[in-house]
Every structure is written in structure tokens, then in C-alpha cells.
Amino acid sequence: AQSVTQLDSQVPVFEEAPVELRCNYSSSVSVYLFWYVQYPNQGLQLLLKYLSGSTLVESINGFEAEFNKSQTSFHLRKPSVHISDTAEYFCAVSGVGTSGSRLTFGEGTQLTVNP
Amino acid sequence: EPEVTQTPSHQVTQMGQEVILRCVPISNHLYFYWYRQILGQKVEFLVSFYNNEISEKSEIFDDQFSVERPDGSNFTLKIRSTKLEDSAMYFCASKTWGTQETQYFGPGTRLLVL
Numbered sequence: 001a002q003s004v005t006q007l008d009s010q011v012p013v014f015e016e017a018p019v020e021l022r023c024n025y026s027s028s029v030s031v032y033l034f035w036y037v038q039y040p041n042q043g044l045q046l047l048l049k050y051l052s053g054s055t056l057v058e059s060i061n062g063f064e065a066e067f068n069k070s071q072t073s074f075h076l077r078k079p080s081v082h083i084s085d086t087a088e089y090f091c092a093v094s095g096v097g098t099s100g101s102r103l104t105f106g107e108g109t110q111l112t113v114n115p
Numbered sequence: 116e117p118e119v120t121q122t123p124s125h126q127v128t129q130m131g132q133e134v135i136l137r138c139v140p141i142s143n144h145l146y147f148y149w150y151r152q153i154l155g156q157k158v159e160f161l162v163s164f165y166n167n168e169i170s171e172k173s174e175i176f177d178d179q180f181s182v183e184r185p186d187g188s189n190f191t192l193k194i195r196s197t198k199l200e201d202s203a204m205y206f207c208a209s210k211t212w213g214t215q216e217t218q219y220f221g222p223g224t225r226l227l228v229l
Contacts, residue, residue: 036220043119043206044158044220090158101146101210102171103218105158 002027002093006106014114015083021076021109023091030096033074035065038088050074086113117141119221121207127227128197136192136224138207147190148208148218149182164190197228
């Protein structure tokens, strides 16, 4: 079984500031790791994912996350945020090779970017 | 770009009534999922469905829940006798074959049980 902990429920930042959203996981098997974003009144959209290979993964809109196996973390970062990045961010894991590939989510982090 | 759709967007029902939540997954996808999010809590897995049968279900998915793929396009979640604690946002998701493929989520159905 897997579990995910997002350490910050709310993160307020000013526009153009850097941000880090923290995610830690636990699992008895190897995992795939995901960050999903939810804008108001919309569904969950995949932001980026780690499957294998390079531990640093990037999204098309400037976010990046680094898989750290020793610390069982997958923190999300962006060097300079925009107002439009305001949303809820969910970290999720699935077990490698598990039947059905269920996703286990963290509690979510509300990122609010202020002008 | 193809997307997962869900109907209705909102549903209000009385405790004890049956509800059916509908989803249209992306057309070439083979795996289908239901998740729910109770207000203020995390998104929780309910069930996965592949090859016309349940492949995995959580402890939440008890006998009052059922899923069906009645035709080639729809995927439904039925709650037989709703309880107050079933009030939540229900998300449908789908993906192609393989464990690495991304799950694509619909916009959700907000269910309120009174």
C-alpha cells in the first residue's frame, strides 16, 4: 500500500516569487509519482510525472519536480509564479506493476499567487 | 483534444435514493476509474475497471456501489441507497493500456445527499 503526505495545506506567495510545494510518500514497492493541478470548477489535470530515468522532471509551464528516493520525496518547484498558477495541487503515487494502477493522493496544497 | 466528460455536474438527492453518475471516457482508453473527494478531504480511489470487470476496488466500494459499462462509450457508477456521507465530488478517469500511462480525469459530479 502507498500513502502520500503534502506538508502544506495552503501556500500564499507573491507574483514572480519562487515556490516549493512539498510531497512525501511511503510505499512497500517502487512507485510512479505524479503532480496534478485543479483549477476552480475543473477536473484534475496532469502537471508532470516521474516514471523512471532522470529524477528531475519538468512541465511545459515552468514547474519542475525532483524524485528523491532516499528522502521519499517529490517536491514541486517553480522559480517564478504567475497569478494564473493559483490552483490546488495534488501529489499522487501508483505502485509499479500493481493491478489497475490506482492513484493514491495527498491532501492537496492550495497555491494562491497574490499581485 | 479528447477529454473525459461527466454528467450531471451537480446532483441533489434524498437519503436512501439511488443515483447513477455517468462518464464518457476517452474513446481509445481501456482502463476506467472512479474516485471521490469529500469536501475538505483528499481524493480517494473507489474502483478500477478493465475488460468489462472490476480489476481493483477500495474498502469504500461496498455493496451499495456498482459500476457498469452498458455500451461502448459510457461508464457509470451507481449508488444504490445513498447516505449522507456519500456527499462528495465524484471523479471519473480513464487511461490507455500499460501501467505507466496517464490517467485523464473528468470535471467531476458534485453529489449532495440530504
